Amino acid sequence: xxxxxxxxxxxxxxxxxxxxTAMLPYFTQSYANPSAIYTFAGEAKKAVEAARAQVAKIINxxxxxxxxTGCGSESDNWxxxxxxxxxxxxxxxxxxxxxEHHAVLHTCQYMExxxxxxxxxxxxxxxxxxxxxxxxxxxxxxxxxxxxxxxNEIGTIEPISEIGKIAREHGVLFHTDAVQAYGHLALxxxxxxxxxxxxSGHKLNGPKGxxxxxxxxxxxIHPLLHGGAQERNRRAGTLNVPGxxxxxxxxxxxGAHMEEKIARETALRDHLITRVLAEIPHCRLNGHRTNRxxxxxxxxxxxxxxxxxxxxxDQLGVCASSGSACTSGALEPSHVLLAIGLPHEIxxxxxxxxxxxxxxxxxxxxxxxxxxxxxxxxxxxSPLYExxxxxx
Amino acid sequence: MYSEKVMDHFNNPRNVGELENxxxxxxxxxxxxxxxxxxxxxxxxxxxIQDAKFKTFGxxxxxxxxxxxxxxxxxxxxxxxxTVTNKAVMExxxxxxxxxxxxxxxxxxxxxxxxxxxxxxxxxEIAGLKPPVADVDEREELLFRRPPK
Numbered sequence: 001x002x003x004x005x006x007x008x009x010x011x012x013x014x015x016x017x018x019x020x021t022a023m024l025p026y027f028t029q030s031y032a033n034p035s036a037i038y039t040f041a042g043e044a045k046k047a048v049e050a051a052r053a054q055v056a057k058i059i060n061x062x063x064x065x066x067x068x069t070g071c072g073s074e075s076d077n078w079x080x081x082x083x084x085x086x087x088x089x090x091x092x093x094x095x096x097x098x099x100e101h102h103a104v105l106h107t108c109q110y111m112e113x114x115x116x117x118x119x120x121x122x123x124x125x126x127x128x129x130x131x132x133x134x135x136x137x138x139x140x141x142x143x144x145x146x147x148x149x150x151x152n153e154i155g156t157i158e159p160i161s162e163i164g165k166i167a168r169e170h171g172v173l174f175h176t177d178a179v180q181a182y183g184h185l186a187l188x189x190x191x192x193x194x195x196x197x198x199x200s201g202h203k204l205n206g207p208k209g210x211x212x213x214x215x216x217x218x219x220x221i222h223p224l225l226h227g228g229a230q231e232r233n234r235r236a237g238t239l240n241v242p243g244x245x246x247x248x249x250x251x252x253x254x255g256a257h258m259e260e261k262i263a264r265e266t267a268l269r270d271h272l273i274t275r276v277l278a279e280i281p282h283c284r285l286n287g288h289r290t291n292r293x294x295x296x297x298x299x300x301x302x303x304x305x306x307x308x309x310x311x312x313x314d315q316l317g318v319c320a321s322s323g324s325a326c327t328s329g330a331l332e333p334s335h336v337l338l339a340i341g342l343p344h345e346i347x348x349x350x351x352x353x354x355x356x357x358x359x360x361x362x363x364x365x366x367x368x369x370x371x372x373x374x375x376x377x378x379x380x381x382s383p384l385y386e387x388x389x390x391x392x
Numbered sequence: 393m394y395s396e397k398v399m400d401h402f403n404n405p406r407n408v409g410e411l412e413n414x415x416x417x418x419x420x421x422x423x424x425x426x427x428x429x430x431x432x433x434x435x436x437x438x439x440x441i442q443d444a445k446f447k448t449f450g451x452x453x454x455x456x457x458x459x460x461x462x463x464x465x466x467x468x469x470x471x472x473x474x475t476v477t478n479k480a481v482m483e484x485x486x487x488x489x490x491x492x493x494x495x496x497x498x499x500x501x502x503x504x505x506x507x508x509x510x511x512x513x514x515x516x517e518i519a520g521l522k523p524p525v526a527d528v529d530e531r532e533e534l535l536f537r538r539p540p541k
Contacts, residue, residue: 303449304449305426305427305449305450305451305454306426306451307451307452308402308450308451308452308455311402311452315403324426324451333426344426345426345428345449348426380408381405381408381447381448381449381455382447382448382449383419383428383429383430383447383448383449384428384449385449386410386430386447
């Protein structure tokens with residue numbers, strides 16, 4: 001077996017050693033329920049509030065504006081269902097995009113079944129939302145705009161400062177799903193006029209099972225989970241103290257090293273993109289060439305299918321992902337790749353490689369060298385390639 | 393997720409390639425589902441399948457079912473080849489995950505399409521054989537055009 005090369009950091013990341021160490025005491029030592037009254041609970045409560053401050057700091061939020069949840073999906077569900085519900089007297093219209101994560105898309109579809117109207121904005125060939133289309137979609141009864149900070153598949157960063165400004169001018173709430181961006185990009189909820197922001201711990205070298213929702217002070221929102229007074233009566237459930245401590249530490253580390261991490265990853269990413277585009281024929285980069293997450297590269301290799309590609313990469317120890325339908329068990333390929341205008345069989349041939357701070361140039365060179373062979377091998381087997389060569 | 397047999401036929405596919413003057417060729421599949429299969433058959437004067445080759449665009453299961461289907465039809469008469477159903481292909485591969493069953497159906501269809509082509513060319517009828525369908529998106533050319541440097 002080859003050495004493992006993990007290039008699926010958009011799926012999840014390795015817990016940082018310092019994060020893991022910071023969490024440990026809250027399993028076996030300071031294990032009290034932070035909601036309890038006795039002194040012993042004070043240690044856990046103090047740790048939770050310190051983590052809340054760490055999480056708030058890197059997006060310029062107040063610590064009282066951070067709410068801990070069970071995952072990024074819960075944060076998205078909560079933001080959309082409960083905030084929209086709290087403002088239903090104003091209207092029942094939501095605006096989002098066609099390239100959101102399913103945690104947003106499926107929640108919006110649920111809202112439609114509850115009688116809400118949802119506008120799904122198109123994106124251009126790079127995956128960028130049009131501000132003009134957004135302006136045009138806003139109606140007097142629009143209560144919420146939900147646009148992701150950066151796309152999880154193709155990495156494109158959306159113009160959220162501009163969207164925040166437009167939302168504010170129209171008095172519409174602005175939610176952003178920042179699950180892929182939080183801790184990876186400089187975000188400022190004040191400067192960007194963000195009212196609600198979803199994030200998740202395990203995408204930034206924190207633990208799984210912990211999410212966050214930033215709720216701007218003064219924004220009305222109902223609880224999604226009922227049953228306790230935790231999180232200022234807004235989110236019931238015993239606090240996941242080790243998880244919270246972990247994500248606090250992860251946020252602190254991410255904030256302290258963001259610039260150097262972005263610079264390093266961008267250099268690696270661009271090396272990868274340049275080599276793949278130059279050395280593999282009939283291939284394209286998906287997503288914006290430069291305005292994309294520093295750790296994301298997403299390609300389509302014409303005439304081949306993504307799952308076959310992933311199996312052959314896996315046999316070399318390379319962990320990657322694809323927007324192919326076959327990888328998800330769905331019949332349709334990635335909705336994001338279809339939204340940027342790719343036909344189905346092209347979308348099936350996609351490969352997403354997402355780097356981490358630990359990724360090395362040697363690893364990427366190995367992957368590109370092997371990818372060339374794998375793509376050639378699968379094309380030799382492909383009837384689409386055969387037809388294309390004959391037609392030339 | 394896949395059986396050892398499926399992985400073997402994916403990693404070492406039998407009969408990959410084309411036949412120069414095939415007796416019959418069949419291309420089936422649906423770009424939407426991400427699988428397209430083409431099977432070439434070489435059939436002698438007695439109606440016995442002497443050789444079979446395939447080309448497949450698709451997932452691991454699609455490649456493995458094509459490989460197995462071509463193995464199974466070799467040496468059979470055109471009438472016997474109809475017994476190479478999706479079920480027979482799946483069984484020979486020690487099963488497929490439920491979401492991949494359609495791949496074995498495609499393999500059956502590809503065999504049928506190649507037999508149909510053979511029957512049409514030779515003006516014969518094979519009892520129980522139905523005409524095939526194909527569907528390949530043509531918009532793709534545009535997407536891979538590189539801007540001039």
